[in-house]
Structure formats: C-alpha cells, structure tokens
Amino acid sequence: xxxxxxxxxxxxxxxxxxxxxxxxxxxxxxxxxxxxxxxxxxxxxxxxxxxxxxxxxxxxxxxxxxxxxxxxxxxxxxxxxxxxxxxxxxxxxxxxxxxxxxxxxxxxxxxxxxxxxxxxxxxxxxxxxxxxxxxxx
Numbered sequence: 001x002x003x004x005x006x007x008x009x010x011x012x013x014x015x016x017x018x019x020x021x022x023x024x025x026x027x028x029x030x031x032x033x034x035x036x037x038x039x040x041x042x043x044x045x046x047x048x049x050x051x052x053x054x055x056x057x058x059x060x061x062x063x064x065x066x067x068x069x070x071x072x073x074x075x076x077x078x079x080x081x082x083x084x085x086x087x088x089x090x091x092x093x094x095x096x097x098x099x100x101x102x103x104x105x106x107x108x109x110x111x112x113x114x115x116x117x118x119x120x121x122x123x124x125x126x127x128x129x130x131x132x133x134x135x136x137x
Contacts, residue, residue, distance in 0.1 A: 029084050031059035033077040039108055046111065047076040075116060078104035 034044055034055075041052035048055070048069050057063040065073065074081045078100075110116050 025061060026084065027059055027061040029086060030065065030073060033079050033084060037077040037104055037108065039076055043108060044076060048072050075120060076108060078107060
C-alpha cells in the first residue's frame with residue numbers, strides 16, 4: 001500500500017474564496033489593516049473572541065477567517081469589509097482630516113462590542129444627516 005504525501009483538501013484555495021477576494025489572498029490585508037490601525041494581536045483577539053495566536057494564524061493564512069468575523073475585524077481596524085476584501089475605494093485626498101487617527105484609537109480602546117456597534121450606527125446616522133444637509137444646500 002503506497003502512502004503518497006497529499007495536502008489536505010482544506011489547504012487548497014476554494015473557488016468561493018478566490019471569488020470573494022479577487023485581489024488575491026485575504027490574509028495579507030488582514031495584517032496590514034491591523035498594523036495600520038495600531039491594533040495589537042491581543043486587542044484583535046479580544047475583539048474577535050479568539051486568542052492572539054489564532055489572529056496570527058489568520059494573518060499568515062494558516063487558518064481561514066470565518067466570513068462572519070470580517071465585520072468585527074474591519075470595525076476594529078476602522079476600515080470596511082470591502083477594504084479587507086480588496087474592493088474598497090480610496091478616500092479623496094484631504095477628506096479624512098486629522099481627527100481620524102484619534103477617532104480610530106478611541107474606537108479601538110472600547111472593549112464592549114455593543115458600545116462599538118452603537119458608535120458605528122451613530123457615525124452612520126451623522127454621515128447620512130450631513131449628506132442630506134449638503135444635498136439640500
């Protein structure tokens with residue numbers, strides 16, 4: 001009986017994974033977003049409810065991040081899920097302002113997921129009100 005070395009099926013990219021992230025593998029963007037946001041492995045682990053070691057596995061591509069955790073990862077890093085998937089758009093120069101860094105750092109320091117969600121919903125409501133105000137002017 002011959003035993004040939006074979007990669008486990010889960011190690012092969014799935015067509016759905018490639019379709020979901022047309023700009024290549026997801027794991028480098030996960031790490032880039034975390035590092036750019038100044039989030040530690042431990043902070044990201046707490047935000048997702050996993051160990052820092054598991055975060056490292058996601059970032060190296062050793063394990064796949066479940067799609068249901070993408071919004072939490074994105075929110076913790078202050079980016080969108082589209083950004084993580086490589087489908088986001090760049091903000092026009094000069095539109096972000098100097099308060100973004102402090103806003104992201106404050107957001108990251110909030111440990112309670114419910115408070116984070118409330119802050120995101122509040123920001124969305126303020127953005128929509130501002131958009132409507134500008135459209136009416």
